[in-house]
Amino acid sequence: GDSVTQTEGQVALSEEDFLTIHCNYSASGYPALFWYVQYPGEGPQFLFRASRDKEKGSSRGFEATYDKGTTSFHLRKASVQESDSAVYYCALGDYSGSWQLIFGSGTQLTVMP
Amino acid sequence: EAAVTQSPRNKVTVTGGNVTLSCRQTNSHNYMYWYRQDTGHGLRLIHYSYGAGNLQIGDVPDGYKATRTTQEDFFLLLELASPSQTSLYFCASSGGGAETLYFGSGTRLTVL
Numbered sequence: 001g002d003s004v005t006q007t008e009g010q011v012a013l014s015e016e017d018f019l020t021i022h023c024n025y026s027a028s029g030y031p032a033l034f035w036y037v038q039y040p041g042e043g044p045q046f047l048f049r050a051s052r053d054k055e056k057g058s059s060r061g062f063e064a065t066y067d068k069g070t071t072s073f074h075l076r077k078a079s080v081q082e083s084d085s086a087v088y089y090c091a092l093g094d095y096s097g098s099w100q101l102i103f104g105s106g107t108q109l110t111v112m113p
Numbered sequence: 114e115a116a117v118t119q120s121p122r123n124k125v126t127v128t129g130g131n132v133t134l135s136c137r138q139t140n141s142h143n144y145m146y147w148y149r150q151d152t153g154h155g156l157r158l159i160h161y162s163y164g165a166g167n168l169q170i171g172d173v174p175d176g177y178k179a180t181r182t183t184q185e186d187f188f189l190l191l192e193l194a195s196p197s198q199t200s201l202y203f204c205a206s207s208g209g210g211a212e213t214l215y216f217g218s219g220t221r222l223t224v225l
């Protein structure tokens with residue numbers, strides 16, 4: 001079945017560092033790809049999405065480009081802030097008769113001042 | 114603003130106990146979902162529904178039942194709770210068709 005792999009379980013950075021969180025997917029069709037962010041004590045919330053090859057999604061300084069060739073959707077930010085500390089989830093949208101999201105295992109980002 | 118409300122916020126029960134988690138959405142969305150969140154596993158789909166009376170099986174359904182009584186209300190039932198079901202449970206809704214999921218704040222369940 002379809003799946004999403006996030007290779008980093010935890011990432012620790014200092015403010016103004018460059019962030020990359022890797023996301024690779026496996027899907028039989030042409031899925032939509034998403035990033036969600038979860039702050040402590042809250043549910044995940046939508047960050048952005050992309051639906052076709054080479055499309056870039058972005059929000060709040062974060063961005064990712066849909067790459068069908070490498071089946072990837074890596075999250076990047078040029079300069080992180082302490083307030084970016086959260087868990088980030090990559091997700092794949094699957095329509096196999098009905099709509100569902102398949103999430104990766106999540107990456108805990110900690111940004112130190 | 115989309116709204117998904119879960120209750121209770123926290124629940125403690127014993128092994129073999131009967132638990133019902135509630136979720137209500139005021140988004141007029143067709144789709145509702147139940148996920149569990151565990152360290153190392155991320156969010157895993159238990160059950161979902163695309164309308165009142167409909168139920169679809171997710172990826173980790175064993176030990177769980179669910180019922181969608183109205184478009185707004187979706188319940189998760191654990192009839193014989195086990196310690197392995199100790200987890201943080203999230204409900205979500207969406208309009209379907211590649212649309213965004215809106216999550217509630219979660220219910221933390223502990224099974225002793």
